[in-house]
Amino acid sequence: MSLLAAAKAKSSNHGYVPDFVEVAMVPFIKDIHKRGIRVVCNAGGVNPHACATALQQVVKKADLDLKIGVVTGDDLMLMKDLLKEAGITDVDNGSPFPANVQSMNAYLGAKPISRALDLGADIVITGRCIDSGIALGPLIHYFGWKQDEFDLLAAGSLAGHLIECGAQSTGGIFTDWHRVPDWDNIGFPVVECSSDGSFVLSKPPKTGGLVSFGTVAEQLVYEIGDPRRYQLPDVICDFSQVTLSEVPDVEGGAVRVQGARGLPPSDNYKVCATYLDGYRATAVCPVGGSRAVEKGRRTAESILKRVRRMFKQMGLDDFKSINVQILGSEETYGKHAVKKTDSPRETVIWLAVHHMQKKALEIFSREVAPAGTGMGLLF
Secondary structure (H helix, E strand, O other): OHHHHHHHHHOOOOOOOHHHHHHHHHHHHHHHHHHOOOEEEOOOOOOHHHHHHHHHHHHHHOOOOOOEEEEOOOEOHHHHHHHHHOOOOOOOOOOOOOOOEEEEEEOEOOHHHHHHHHOOOOEEEEOOEOOOHHHHHHHHHHHOOOOOOHHHHHHHHHHHHHHOOHHHHHOOOOOOHHHOOOHHHEOOOEEEEOOOOOEEEEOOOOOEOOOOHHHHHHHHOOOOOOOOOEEOOOOEEEOOOOEEEEOOOOOOOOEEEEOOEEEOOOOOOOEEEEEOOOEEEEEEEEEEOOOHHHHHHHHHHHHHHHHHHHHHHHOOOOOOEEEEEEEOOOHHHHHHOOOOOOOOOEEEEEEEEEEOOHHHHHHHHHHHOOHHHHOOOOO
């Protein structure tokens, strides 16, 4: 959202995801119309009307008649001062409301999507909304599920949750990755839903990847917090009694999912805000040779020391924050790192810096490049 907000700040016609229009829709718009496919997407970002306008031009150029619906109401920028006065703070660290907020959007649910489909929209563009709502909205529309049928809403939300991250549920993040065939042609997941809320998750034939109990189970618990109280705008989901059953004799695998339960939602919405907080630069440098870990750390420290000396000479403030990791030394694992007696012969410096002035990071970037020869990073 921060990238889209920055794009909109540069041009009022920007702020949505252009790939949705140019890559996902332009090549297929005639097939979508011919087959009567209805499309729902949250590519509107912080400027859904601009996304719809761009898409309307595609429809017009193809000489087609398609109705485009736009879901709005998530943009809370007009309420910025009111929320600041209410004492809203950062949910993670309690820091005060930022002074330079660039965007502020509520995560809307599935109801406005289903309403747009009820009104005959062939394509529905939303701004910020929950990812699972992209699937739940069409299910509410098609099956006529009611607002208080919470078990069904939870089931539809689970269907959306399992496919919202694309190939993750077809083996993309599977712990047993070595069992997943043909990653280069991995298929995206497909859910076939029934009116009772049960559904089968599979993938298109002749595609790579894998659908199994394990791949689906790992995606089920992805980013939901408490599986008994996964809070969404339409329903609070209880996934603790969900059952996964592999369907036999399906190419690439298939899993039947059922047992989701739902509770009434809260009267609150999650809000995502972005704000300007300086600039960030990252350098990634390979280090080879004996004692590569020590060499990498000394190199990073030397780059920082040199740049800080230049900052002082030029009257610039110090970095706001820095992060140095020597990849290959198991630093990523923290206290769980496996201690080794011998240093590896190759590592990678991961050096990230944060500064309030762009000029300072331009200096940092210039000083990283000469380290390749002046500090002998490779060998």
